[in-house]
Amino acid sequence: MVKFAVPYFWKLLIRRVSAFHHKWTYHASPSARNIVVIGGSFSGVHLGKRLSETVPTGHRVIVVERNSHLYYLFNFPRFSVIPGYEKQAFIPYDGLIKCAPPGALQFIQDTVTHIRKDCIQLASGGQIPFAYLAIATGSKQNFPENITASESREACNELRQIQKKIQAARRIAVIGGGALGVEISADIKSFFPQKIVTLFHSRDRLLHQFGPKLHGFVIAALQKMGIRIVLRQRPRVLPERNCLEWSSHREEFDLVIPCTGQTPNSTIVTGFAPASVSQETQRVLVKPSLQLQDARFPNVFALGDVAETHGPKMARAGYFQAEIVSENILNMIRGNAPNKLYRPMMEVEGAIRLSLGKNAWVLHVPGSDRDLLVSGDDGKLDLGINEGWNMMRVKMEDGK
Structure with a gap:
């Protein structure tokens, strides 16, 4: 654990300095290429945040999420029992947008109905083209996490x-x-x-x-x-x-x-790349780079509970997977191979x-x-x- 902690915190310090510099060097562009993240829970939020701190000018990050706020599921059991705290379980996305460079990060409240080769279809009727796509749709769980309201x-x-x-x-x-x-x-x-x-x-x-x-x-x-x-x-x-x-x-x-039980939210992938969904677990099959296993879609990634990573299904694991996906997308933008591989660290992620x-x-x-x-x-x-x-x-x- 100590061997992990020291280099991790050093790396975190470097990231914060780099993010501060990036905020002043990134420039918004109306013709920017989209990096779309489907899902605004823990894995999707962290991926959107990390990409917005590093994405080069000419690209932008769009997180599509059905809910108006981040639903802080860790506290749902407690807040289902005692009154007076329920409002605190729903956290607005505004802070992340304000802290990102202008134009680098956008949250859209909508539901993705279909994934095409180069765009996603929204329930509202619109389409969003993408250069890169990350699927972080998580999983469904029974009471009390199965809150149906999106507002x-x-x-x-x-x-x-x-x-x-x-x-x-x-x-x-x-x-x-x-x-x-x-x-x-x-x-x-x-x-x-x-x-x-x-x-x-x-x-x-x-x-x-x-x-x-x-x-x-x-x-x-x-x-x-x-x-x-x-x-x-x-x-x-x-x-x-x-x-x-x-x-x-x-x-x-x-x-x-x-x-x-938990049921992976992989239906959206089944219609797009059925070979990339496990018949046994219903999770999305991915390579160690967290790209879809289907080689036809090298620009599509999956992470968090919906992905079959052979690691723990915990928010902390999604955090580390988001780091891998963000680095691989940046490598590909620079013309390099997506060579960052996810290896579960059970002592930390589990x-x-x-x-x-x-x-x-x-x-x-x-x-x-x-x-x-x-x-x-x-x-x-x-x-x-x-x-x-x-x-x-x-x-x-x-x-x-």
């Missing part, structure tokens, strides 16, 4: 509706023992200790992709809180309202919260920090020899959402 005001209302359902329920079942299911179970029981919470998971370990050490710590913490945990069971929802059946058991709940109720948290860092666990009870009620606003270069009080 922040309506999305806030959806979170408030979830809060009301949780507050009104006494017996709550959470299905899925991944990070989302664990966090929302712990939050419900921590803030509303009188509620009866049952967490179901189909595997023999919670958070099974992170190994037994984290499972042991988390299950002990949840059981200490009084959360009932049912492993190796995938309950079936019966036609009766909120009635679950598993093995020989049948039980009624006031609220059932599904937190199972780390996860979980909230375990009102104040408790645990950090898990995978290691080649043994995993590292660090825990504490000094967590913030808003889970440090201000860090997200700082990342987007906007003050929370200035948000719209």
Whole structure:
């Protein structure tokens, strides 16, 4: 970890100096060639930001995103349980645009319906030609991350509706023992200790992709809180309202919260380059350079949760993949080969920090020899959402 940290922070300092210089040397052009990024969540935002700091005059970056704001999904479980913070989960893109050189970065709120060889088709009816394209469409997840509204005001209302359902329920079942299911179970029981919470998971370990050490710590913490945990069971929802059946058991709940699985948003690629979509995982197949596996499209890249990178499906991994894509696009603009290759760094990209109720948290860092666990009870009620606003270069009080 130390071997990685020192050169990384040195490189980060150089980037900031270079970005400052670039802001004064870049010149907007009406005939600039477009670098289009589809998707304005974590991977797409970082890629757009990095390209806007480095793209040469004669090119510009356009990020196309259906939502009006960055939906800060890390905090959705907490903000689905406690009221008063929901507005903070939706961060405007304005800060990134203001900090970029004029004309270098643009956000368009729209939905891409088709990808052509050299342009994208928008739901609004328009087209955007591109010289380079990056697909960062992420994945879909169940409650509470599956907010359907594309405008922040309506999305806030959806979170408030979830809060009301949780507050009104006494017996709550959470299905899925991944990070989302664990966090929302712990939050419900921590803030509303009188509620009866049952967490179901189909595997023999919670958070099974992170190994037994984290499972042991988390299950002990949840059981200490009084959360009932049912492993190796995938309950079936019966036609009766909120009635679950598993093995020989049948039980009624006031609220059932599904937190199972992620579905890659790869449909847009299926119609464009079907050979580049895995039949098994539905993720986009890419080369180590993160270009599409289909050699007919060397100027098209994919990154983040939608891409089959064989690395962790974490926002931090998307950050490092965005670095690879941005460097490869710049290399190609300069007439060089896209020779930057993505190699997952599990100790860095695979780390996860979980909230375990009102104040408790645990950090898990995978290691080649043994995993590292660090825990504490000094967590913030808003889970440090201000860090997200700082990342987007906007003050929370200035948000719209």
